[in-house]
Amino acid sequence: MNNDSCSCRIVHQDKVDLARSQGLGLDKIKAISNLFKACADPSRLRILHALLHQEMCVCDLAALLDVSESAVSHQLRLLRTMGLVVNRRDGVVLYYRPVDQRISQLIALAGEFLANK
Amino acid sequence: MNNDSCSCRIVHQDKVDLARSQGLGLDKIKAISNLFKACADPSRLRILHALLHQEMCVCDLAALLDVSESAVSHQLRLLRTMGLVVNRRDGVVLYYRPVDQRISQLIALAGEFLANK
DNA sequence: TTAATATATGATCATACTCTCATATATAAT
DNA sequence: ATTATATATGAGAGTATGATCATATATTAA
Numbered sequence: 001m002n003n004d005s006c007s008c009r010i011v012h013q014d015k016v017d018l019a020r021s022q023g024l025g026l027d028k029i030k031a032i033s034n035l036f037k038a039c040a041d042p043s044r045l046r047i048l049h050a051l052l053h054q055e056m057c058v059c060d061l062a063a064l065l066d067v068s069e070s071a072v073s074h075q076l077r078l079l080r081t082m083g084l085v086v087n088r089r090d091g092v093v094l095y096y097r098p099v100d101q102r103i104s105q106l107i108a109l110a111g112e113f114l115a116n117k
Numbered sequence: 118m119n120n121d122s123c124s125c126r127i128v129h130q131d132k133v134d135l136a137r138s139q140g141l142g143l144d145k146i147k148a149i150s151n152l153f154k155a156c157a158d159p160s161r162l163r164i165l166h167a168l169l170h171q172e173m174c175v176c177d178l179a180a181l182l183d184v185s186e187s188a189v190s191h192q193l194r195l196l197r198t199m200g201l202v203v204n205r206r207d208g209v210v211l212y213y214r215p216v217d218q219r220i221s222q223l224i225a226l227a228g229e230f231l232a233n234k
Numbered sequence: 235t236t237a238a239t240a241t242a243t244g245a246t247c248a249t250a251c252t253c254t255c256a257t258a259t260a261t262a263a264t
Numbered sequence: 265a266t267t268a269t270a271t272a273t274g275a276g277a278g279t280a281t282g283a284t285c286a287t288a289t290a291t292t293a294a
Contacts (some may be wrong), residue, residue, distance in 0.1 A: 009176040009186075009240080010210075016180050019167040023181075024228070026159070033162045040154040041252080042146050048137040049146075058271060059126040062275060063133050069126075071253055078157045083234075089170075092261050092270045093127075102230055109226060110149045112139070113219050117200070126270080132281050158282080175241060188283055190242060209240045 038082050039106065044075050045068065047096075051085060052104045055095040121174060155199050156223065160184065161192050164213075171223045208217040 039045050046060055058076065062069040070108070076096055079085040084103065087094040156162050163182055167173060172199070175193065179186040193213060196202040201220065204211040205225075 008193050009180075011180045012174065015173050015177050019169060019177075020166075022161070022170050028168075028228065028231075029159050029162055031231050033159045035156050035231060036162070036196065037157040037228050040150050040157040042143070042150045043252085045146055045150045045153070046140065047143060048205050050139075051233055053139050054135060054192065055130065055211065056132050057137065057187055060132050060136075061290075062135050063126075063128045067269075068257080070273090073149060073270095074252075089261085092268095094271065096259070100230070100234065101168045102226075104227050105225055106223070106230065107149065109219075109223055110152050111145065113217070113223065114148050114152060116144075132291075160282085185284070186241075187243090187285080190240095194242075205293085209238095211241065 034082065035106075039103075039110075041075070042080060043071070045107070047072070047075060047079065048084065048098065048103055049107060051096055051098050052101065052107075055088070055097040057090055057093045057095050061096075083097060134149070135185075151199065153183060153222075155196060155201055155221075156227075160188070162224070164189070164196065165190060165201065165215065166222055166224060168213055168215050169218065172205070172214040174212050176212045178213075 013052060023029075039048065043065055048063055050056060050061065056064070056071050058072050061076075062072045065072065076085060076087075080087070084099060085096050086099050089095075089097045130151045140146075147162065155226065160182055164178055166182060167178065173181070175186050175189050178193075193202060193204075197204070201216060202213050204213045206212075228231050
């Protein structure tokens, strides 16, 4: 009922202050959560995981994921925009690969986390 | 125009087969992407990061993030449902903490990834 | 019991995502 | 130039997500 700025809640101010001092900063938080967001969709995760082993073109990925090439293309644009994949043109075909193999560590770590628990 | 099962695209079947053999399996993919999804929201990421250092109650977190307690509670339910946090009751107050400190590795790895590039 | 407080939860709304379909672009072949 | 192919892109639809508000529950104090 009382929406004033002075709430009557018992906030542990010391904890809040400590957390604030150890906080990451909003820009960094947003950047990290965006990186996680890139991996937070099954299709994109499969794409990233597949590209870690070999470069692939759009229709390879569409065949692998069993979705439309348009859908794959849209997801690849997202990953491209986020700076996670790049492509190489060979004639009409665009081969995609990750910019950085370290994405594999992130996926592997998440996998291990789920495995032992 | 042609939606038959036999598409005329030039799929690199060897690549698709290799990717398929190295694939993670849909269940695992979904589990991993769900884990990433849990970290893919700025509010949840801040909550997780804060709890890594100390247990905190709902209104502490609400004060820290400067959002409503209801919003925090909803996010905590999500994290609880996903098995990432647990709580301990002390009277009326529920103190939350991560089930597993390894989440910190995941966040740290993502942070490093973004830092050196 | 009643009142107060901290949190949980359901309904709802606005926004963001992801797919599909249609169309556009770029390269290659004729 | 025309055609074909691989991919990109814009618009739209259906769904998921995240916040808010109202209400419910659980614990404590009186």
